Amino acid sequence: MTGNHDALGANPDAEGALTRAQGFSACGFTAGIKESGLPDLALLVSDHPATAAAVYTQNQSTAAPVHISKAHTANGSLRAAVVNSGNANCATGEQGLADAREMTQLTASLIGCEAEEVFVNSTGIIGHYLPMDLLRSAIPQLAPASDGGADFARSIMTTDTFQKEAVASFEANGVTYTVGGCAKGAGMIHPDMATMLAFFTTDAPVAAGALESCFRFAMDRSFNMVTVDGDTSTNDSSVILANGAAGGEPLSGASLEAFGSALLDVSTALAKMMARDGEGATKRISITVSGAKSWNDARDVARTIALSPLLKAALSKYDPNWGRILMAAGRAGVPYDLDQVSIWISDLCVFDGTATGVPEAEASQKTQGDEVFLRMDLGQGDAEATAWGCDLTEEYVRFNADYVT
Amino acid sequence: MTGNHDALGANPDAEGALTRAQGFSACGFTAGIKESGLPDLALLVSDHPATAAAVYTQNQSTAAPVHISKAHTANGSLRAAVVNSGNANCATGEQGLADAREMTQLTASLIGCEAEEVFVNSTGIIGHYLPMDLLRSAIPQLAPASDGGADFARSIMTTDTFQKEAVASFEANGVTYTVGGCAKGAGMIHPDMATMLAFFTTDAPVAAGALESCFRFAMDRSFNMVTVDGDTSTNDSSVILANGAAGGEPLSGASLEAFGSALLDVSTALAKMMARDGEGATKRISITVSGAKSWNDARDVARTIALSPLLKAALSKYDPNWGRILMAAGRAGVPYDLDQVSIWISDLCVFDGTATGVPEAEASQKTQGDEVFLRMDLGQGDAEATAWGCDLTEEYVRFNADYVT
Structure with a gap:
């Protein structure tokens, strides 16, 4: 490259x-x-x-x-x-x-x-x-x-x-x-x-x-x-x-x-x-899921997180809302033990079985810029996968609503 | 009731x-x-x-x-x-x-x-x-x-x-x-x-x-x-x-x-x-899928259509975009033959294997009001299911982006 x-x-x-x-x-x-x-x-x-x-x-x-x-x-x-x-x-x-x-x-x-x-x-x-x-x-x-x-x-x-x-x-x-x-x-x-x-x-x-x-x-x-x-x-x-x-x-x-x-x-x-280049997007979201039992498991969780409109909306305004990462991951159909899960926003560990107490302003700082890097470790194995998405902005809705066939 | x-x-x-x-x-x-x-x-x-x-x-x-x-x-x-x-x-x-x-x-x-x-x-x-x-x-x-x-x-x-x-x-x-x-x-x-x-x-x-x-x-x-x-x-x-x-x-x-x-x-x-009551919603969308081989099939297609952000955004501005209904239905995991499919917006049949040629203004009229009724017939059987969703507006994004934990 x-x-x-x-x-x-x-x-x-x-x-x-x-x-x-x-x-x-x-x-x-x-x-x-x-x-x-x-x-x-x-x-x-x-x-x-x-x-x-x-x-x-x-x-x-x-x-x-x-x-x-x-x-x-x-x-x-x-x-x-x-x-x-x-x-x-x-x-x-x-x-x-x-x-x-x-x-x-x-x-x-x-x-x-x-x-x-x-x-x-x-x-x-x-x-x-x-x-x-x-x-x-x-x-x-x-x-x-x-x-x-x-x-x-x-x-x-x-x-x-x-x-x-x-x-x-x-x-x-x-x-x-x-x-x-x-x-x-x-x-x-x-x-x-x-x-x-x-x-x-x-x-x-x-x-x-x-x-x-x-x-x-x-x-x-x-x-x-x-x-x-x-x-x-x-x-x-x-x-x-x-x-x-x-x-x-x-x-x-x-x-x-x-x-x-x-x-x-x-x-x-x-x-x-x-x-x-996602319509209306202001940043790319990169989501790595590690510690999975298989690549398929890691893929399913990473893609499900990348898809969540609630998380995408939060990140558009620099809200480091890791509850939404947990929520989205939970519906991927992949079993895990919440106590074994960790979540990072960039290099900050914000959840490790329970909240780590990282100040919100510090975590928010990590959601600035052209790309946000999120990681969720399932604590189950060695497999890892990365998915890419973008934030969800009002511009997305405006574009898709106003476009008339 | x-x-x-x-x-x-x-x-x-x-x-x-x-x-x-x-x-x-x-x-x-x-x-x-x-x-x-x-x-x-x-x-x-x-x-x-x-x-x-x-x-x-x-x-x-x-x-x-x-x-x-x-x-x-x-x-x-x-x-x-x-x-x-x-x-x-x-x-x-x-x-x-x-x-x-x-x-x-x-x-x-x-x-x-x-x-x-x-x-x-x-x-x-x-x-x-x-x-x-x-x-x-x-x-x-x-x-x-x-x-x-x-x-x-x-x-x-x-x-x-x-x-x-x-x-x-x-x-x-x-x-x-x-x-x-x-x-x-x-x-x-x-x-x-x-x-x-x-x-x-x-x-x-x-x-x-x-x-x-x-x-x-x-x-x-x-x-x-x-x-x-x-x-x-x-x-x-x-x-x-x-x-x-x-x-x-x-x-x-x-x-x-x-x-x-x-x-x-x-x-x-x-x-x-x-x-x-969906956040920011201006109308309910009711989607009936008929002509399915089983209730499960009908359910899966109806729910997938109800979820489509593209369709939801279109309907918020009265765009009778039935291509988006077809597109969304197609990823439900339920096999069908496109030639056998029909689509109605309210009582208007807009697709019947190919476009029926209903004027767009007429179809758009049917997307006004508090509830839009959509129907897709798969032409495969007798099963039917209805799902409910709402339109997607800029207000949804604004609310979920501006809400800070």
Whole structure:
């Protein structure tokens, strides 16, 4: 990971991350789907067939492009990804499926591959048919370039306040490999306008099975540890293309671990940018749960705390309300003994079976700044997990109430 | 059920509901726990030993009085319930348990029963020891009266804006029986200041086993169908005392069903008052999910929709955003086929596999008023469930952010 992060967690040094790996090109385009006139169509292409892995929303109200992409990624190989913003192509029935399929066909014609090698997604409002006339005109005009990563990242945004890119490199068997990624999503607070999409590229040679397991691991520990409001979208998708363009033998053992670690770095950086960009948020909240019996237990407690509207509201006004941490943790479904529990706000232990008596003003001081670090130790084992969220402000409600479809 | 409900759902005709059934007395008292000087200590007494049933919070961070009351209700019999507001006696370790136990002993001495026959609870802030000097002075002064139900209801309030009481009667075997209840809780939005407590009385003769099953059924379909923000408290408890003072044989068959129905009426009325009193709420949202394969499925989808902050924010500004209903339903963990789904806002069908094209202004009109009725049909079966929530306004965030422990 390189470069400096600003207060929002963006990393200017990662500009164009998606095309940093060899053998990838990308672009963005204004097709006219968004009324704002901002870019709303993006294309990523691998020069060569790439192994691929993807994860998708578990939402039962699945959008049409997710159905098509699931089928296309089933065989673990892709050449391209085409995405539009401004319209989610969700709740659009048979017509929506046909439209998503046509997007892959138009893309396949442009770059000379099979439609089944194209990943497709859409992000935006629910319940409206895609303006296919615009897409039929725009897709053939797309001109992916080897420095087009940043344009791609900008074209998938909806309510994001900044583009989210991250890049990492690692060495294996004497070769330097690159992993790049970009994502969109202001947390998960705008599911009906889009929410999360993420795209990753690497020039490392990774077999489909290994790619799949590394990818799932990284997703579980990054995007699946971010919450803004608990609402999940109909279109959430994350995909990686590994084209092996940097050469070398398929990774295994320590080399594969190095790849997995770089991928986790990139996905975690993107996930943390999403938490910080939560609508109306003024700070990121980082919650580490330690002393759990298993990672799953630690994850469940950390995510439940991160989700609590009462805690999020308290932290927006520097209230070090650890009672709300205990309260939220208690409904995660993970058994613990309250007498064994400890809670820290930054480096201050505020609860250790009973209140430690830390002065409130001192604890409040630790909730200032761009990020608040909370830790809860369950006193049961060695497992630990971290989740990221953001505070809840009046601005969140104002935005989501005033936005009218 | 009797009487008129005002805009907030309160029912003035139910004043004193808890002591409407024969053989019960109650009172409220200002012990000085609350800085506001409002009543903060309440006592309910049955003239005769009563069968009892109770349900408790599932929160792992369980408050001390919940531990004591669980033990005391284990044998299915109670004489009294003593409750304080202003302090939750939670996260208080061994001292907290001793204090809760002493509250039951002081109460037992006052009314002449065993400490094990006394239910105890507390509601208020977490992490502070009870002011036992105040309680040692106050409890011996309590003077329960046969018209003291309303005083009890007022004394258990914390952030509630009105007292919540409901009463119903039914006939069985030629005898008229009464079921009364009161509850506190502005939804579940103030878990660390108390959240939900509910108390029920009846003069019907109901055996312990039958009472337990009727009570659990009523709780599942009333309080367990209300959500304000998904946060659950460390102190939530609900208890019923059945003293048989109206005479007759223990209820069974149709008589028991009549009792169960009256109890469900009372608990549902109280639950709906809580939803309407959600902090900052301007309206109640009633969500019926029909066409499900099972009641559990319908319940899970209805509750998940009721919880969605995005939907709640939209409805606060009359935005008939049915995409948010679909989005929220999709994460309930219940499989369905989107093509089979229909959605109504009041009597308008806005989605039926695809958008029905109802003009937005017309749908928005149906979101005005004190209550919005939503229905989602899954097209899978005959089961149906209703959940109640409220809208999410800036006032919710302001209140919970500005409140400082």
